[in-house]
Amino acid sequence: xxxxxxxxxxxxxxxxxxxxxxxxxxxxxxxxxxxxxxxxxxxxxxxxxxxxxxxxxxxxxxxxxxxxxxxxxxxxxxxxxxxxxxxxxxxxxxxxxxxxxxxxxxxxxxxxxxxxxxxxxxxxxxxxxxxxxxxxxxxxxxxxxxxxxxxxxxxxxxxxxxxxxxxxxxxxxxxxxxxxxxxxxxxxxxxxxxxxxxxxxxxxxxxxxxxxxxxxxxxxxxxxxxxxxxxxxxxxxxxxxxxxxxxxxxxxxxxxxxxxxxxxxxxxxxxxxxxxxxxxxxxxxxxxxxxxxxxxxxxxxxxxxxxxxxxxxxxxxxxxxxxxxxxxxxxxxxxxxxxxxxxxxxxxxxxxxxxxxxxxxxxxxxxxxxxxxxxxxxxxxxxxxxxxxxxxxxxxxxxxxxxxxxxxxxxxxxxxxxxxxxxxxxxxxxxxxxxxxxxxxxxxxxx
Numbered sequence: 001x002x003x004x005x006x007x008x009x010x011x012x013x014x015x016x017x018x019x020x021x022x023x024x025x026x027x028x029x030x031x032x033x034x035x036x037x038x039x040x041x042x043x044x045x046x047x048x049x050x051x052x053x054x055x056x057x058x059x060x061x062x063x064x065x066x067x068x069x070x071x072x073x074x075x076x077x078x079x080x081x082x083x084x085x086x087x088x089x090x091x092x093x094x095x096x097x098x099x100x101x102x103x104x105x106x107x108x109x110x111x112x113x114x115x116x117x118x119x120x121x122x123x124x125x126x127x128x129x130x131x132x133x134x135x136x137x138x139x140x141x142x143x144x145x146x147x148x149x150x151x152x153x154x155x156x157x158x159x160x161x162x163x164x165x166x167x168x169x170x171x172x173x174x175x176x177x178x179x180x181x182x183x184x185x186x187x188x189x190x191x192x193x194x195x196x197x198x199x200x201x202x203x204x205x206x207x208x209x210x211x212x213x214x215x216x217x218x219x220x221x222x223x224x225x226x227x228x229x230x231x232x233x234x235x236x237x238x239x240x241x242x243x244x245x246x247x248x249x250x251x252x253x254x255x256x257x258x259x260x261x262x263x264x265x266x267x268x269x270x271x272x273x274x275x276x277x278x279x280x281x282x283x284x285x286x287x288x289x290x291x292x293x294x295x296x297x298x299x300x301x302x303x304x305x306x307x308x309x310x311x312x313x314x315x316x317x318x319x320x321x322x323x324x325x326x327x328x329x330x331x332x333x334x335x336x337x338x339x340x341x342x343x344x345x346x347x348x349x350x351x352x353x354x355x356x357x358x359x360x361x362x363x364x365x366x367x368x369x370x371x372x373x374x375x376x377x378x379x380x381x382x383x384x385x386x387x388x389x390x391x392x393x394x395x396x397x398x399x400x401x402x403x404x405x406x407x408x409x410x411x412x413x414x415x416x417x418x419x420x421x422x423x424x425x426x427x428x429x430x431x432x433x434x435x436x437x438x439x440x441x442x443x444x445x446x447x
Contacts, residue, residue, distance in 0.1 A: 176211025
């Protein structure tokens, strides 16, 4: 019988051995090659697409940092770095007025009478773009002390307690590495941050070891109170109980003949300083800390510079035309900074401090309202009363690792413990007030 056309289906004819699998038949080989070619074409298309996309994406350049001395070319506005600094400052919505180039240079001009060391500006650049900066000015700490050995430390202060420009971790780390290099080259002892926020990117970076700097906290962080104005006057004042609002308004009303003067213009500065100086001499701050407002050439030029930049916003409170209280403040980038305040204690029974703050708030809410009223670091009952936001902030020192930084930290901590111990002993023996009066008398003779 003829063999069946379908092998293995009802046939007694033995099946022929199949070809080895490796070789396959022509159809299988062709199909395999087609599939392999399709896969190669898909891979080529993917690579071409990736290359095309990469070509369209901007190439990220490596960060570089340059260090420039604040020399006479900066004061004359002919240094290219001056204009880099100014441009970065004007583009940064978080910049402080303290970082404004001409304000820094004005301050530095007066500081050079006591410390001839130059300041520095460190620029972080990515390609041809300046993305960050840090400004360092000379700062000394210590000297002749009333208790313990005197050790005068020479270092720098980070202007504005923050960097300018990008807050990216890589940018801050690069700037901190340059800060360490400045400390090494100048043999300086420290870089001081006078008040840094606990949650700030800069503090986070230094605590993570960026720049290889040793971090020293010379004092405990304190409460930092602010007011965030989310609406107008009505929205702010309604946070107080009706009893508190009535009490505040009654004190303002009882302050008969009271008048608040806002100081913002250059031509107002001289009179403002003269009045603030007289008030300062009668304040408790001057008794405890020394004269706060000296009304000298330096203060006149610094405040005039602030007014010229449109950042001065200070106040004088008068009673029957007599200046009894003042506030030195600035306003920039939507933030009002409450820098210095004092009142004449001879008018204490009229609550001039509380009346000043209440009327200032009314004025701030009615004219060019800022986003934030910053009381500065440090706790106080009136800050808790008027504020609606609180964080933690305080001082930090950045030191080069090594034996000297270990000695500095030991010296400052030991000196602090000694002062605390002596104070405790004076309190126990009832002699603290006597010593305060003696110190006040000696300070008065010097002034």
